[in-house]
Amino acid sequence: MLPRLVPVTDIKRKATDIIAALQRDQEPLVITEHGREAAVLMDVVSYRMQERKLALLEGIIRGQQAMAEGRTLSHEEVLLRTAKWA
Structure with missing residues (x-):
């Protein structure tokens, strides 16, 4: 399964929703910046x-x-x- 890619701007705008999804799904997210992988966020x-x-x-x-x-x-x-x- 490929990791879900999330632009850093989405993290800034939807942090609460993204954290809730992380806790629910327990699947890490790859945060992108300028279209490139920049970091990983996990529960x-x-x-x-x-x-x-x-x-x-x-x-x-x-x-x-x-x-x-x-x-x-x-x-x-x-x-x-x-x-x-x-």
């Missing part, structure tokens, strides 16, 4: 979900890098290290 719920997904992906990448660099522990080593927390 807060979708933004926070996207941030959580990004944090998860970054954690996976860090884990892959650790594995590639040999910075891993065996199951037994993890149990020994975490036993002191119990």
Whole structure:
């Protein structure tokens, strides 16, 4: 699905209606200026979900890098290290 394009002048004139549509539809809008893409506007719920997904992906990448660099522990080593927390 292609993002909806909204001219910046519409944002200025119809901000309340546009925000209501964002919250209802939870689909980001691409704001255009002089006919070119300039920014993206999205509802807060979708933004926070996207941030959580990004944090998860970054954690996976860090884990892959650790594995590639040999910075891993065996199951037994993890149990020994975490036993002191119990």
